[in-house]
Amino acid sequence: MSNSFVELHARQRALALLDQGTTRELIGPFDNMISPHLEPQNIVPEADDGIVIMKGQLDGKDSVIIAIEGAFQGGGIGEVSGAKIVSALEHVLADNEAGHTEYPIIILDTGGVRLQEANYGLLSISEIHNMVIALKQYVPVIGLVPGRVGSFGGMSITNALLSYVIGTDKARIGLNGPEVIEQEAGVKEWDASDKNLIWNTLGTKQRQATGIIDEVVDDDVKAFRTAISAAINENKDSHRDQRGDFYLSLLDQLDPAKPLDIEGYDKLFKAVEVKEHHLAAAVSGSKPGTKSRGRNWFELLTGIKKAQSDVPTVLQAQAGGRQYIAIVPDENNRFPRVRHGEVGLQEGYTVASVVNDLIKADADKPADQKTPIVIVVDVPSQAYGYKEELIGIHMSLASAASAYARARQAGHKVVSFIPGDAVSGGFLAQGLQSNRLVALDDLDITIQAMSKASSARITQRTIAELEEATKHVPAMAYDIENYQKLGSLYNLIKGVKGYDSSDEAVKTVKKALDEAFKSLEGVKPDLSFRYTNDIAVEGVAGGRKATNKVRALMDAQWNK
């Protein structure tokens, strides 16, 4: 008789995987660490905030299970739940660095960002990405997608960063859920009521055939234990975040103007001729590109007028000893879903190739001489489309996030300059892996996890109710000034707007960037600034107070 793993809740899953009598839960339901952000929005909280952290042994090996409870708020990641995951992973990293081998195992059952704590969720998930990438230098980071919610949103970017992912045929993996795609791109792009199409596209059978999940096992506790042990013992790593050349070659061989069905994609997937891809620096062209704040500032900061690039949506160039990278709109792009500047398949992989090339070129330089990177952030979202999901856009975003994180961890100073929108998965890929966020104080900037229309639909509220919630919870707001109240920004530049181009404006921004880079001299290349600065710690209007409480309690309980 088999013991179903899928049917279990998060705590039971963690207990079932670990050897009996070896387990200890950290920050559990008796520790009173509940989300402070849900009750003000009339939402019932859970005592563990939907995350179970369990230390123990798996087949005699020290392990830490991080289990997401999919039945509570769709497994969404908020401030407390995110901080529990990040602080646990940090301790696992510290233990491994100190020579104590310990294996992290993440059970994904999540829709991604908890939309009721939107910007906290995005910040936390980027911090999870950072830790997963750092940990992979020591141990494989194993992921499980047993199924019920499956793996979606920003946590699917996490999924693509993991060393080895194991699931059942009851799970689905994607970035944007079909309902959100239908909301953003219309029912013709994806009919969210067509359940067969959803399962055939996102289900693990298709995902395994096209490299998105490594192993599909029976829904059985023992099968999972066996598969995890094998992955650990054989040190398995599918390097899913470093397949840019394969996917960029695949995209070269795809005609996005034509419909693509599953059969057609499977054929294409098998026939890809892999070629190396490197993006040359942008040069001055004869006609102006599609207008955007990102393009405006890329051109102003690099001095390249009417910048042109072989990939029209990705501009890269070095100027004044710094590497600048922007994702920009292109009104006639062959991929319709990126025409407004969204981060699509090609954009994520191309950005990753630029950063990976830079890491390689600077590999022999000492840390303090590696080329600093400025990420010019103006991303209205990731691309919402059927083809994007079928091919696996979450892996493209993961490649970009991974490249920026590895660059930073290797010693490149990385500053994000935000003159435009910074939304959702687009921001996770293009911006949130920097340890200094510098933004313009411009109320035209949207900074969030999801558009109001989609967020209202998914959280089953009206837009009016959603807007009411944004007044009480700064993390729910859509503007840069509320974002600053979280403590996330290093600097909010006053008096300059997204479309400014005066010498004075450029001077002000350059000065702010110089100052941000200077502040990175001699500091650890981590993401801690966001929750250790005064605004975050004091938390007058939110800040990262709960994050810091979780971190302190994890420190106290870890080695007890």
Next chain:
Amino acid sequence: MEKLHFNYAATEKIAHPVHIGVVASGDLEVIMKPTTNSESTLDIVTGSDGFKEVWGNVLTRFFDRYPLLADFEINDFGATPGVVNLRLTQAMEALKNE
């Protein structure tokens, strides 16, 4: 969402805290903690408004049979009275383990 509070006279002390359930649709979590109070306190957060009387009936029946002296925390996401009673009974059974 509505917050409810109840007190019940009770006599049987509990030795250790217990936790049962998840805040899933139609379900709830129940936490019982040992207390130094002379009566049981219940702090309930429920997603379904306007059911105070029903809660009172379910709890009165429970404490009539099992006068457990503890601090209760309950987070409820639309559980029926039958499910509430089931989780309370499961929590009580969990007290016997360990």
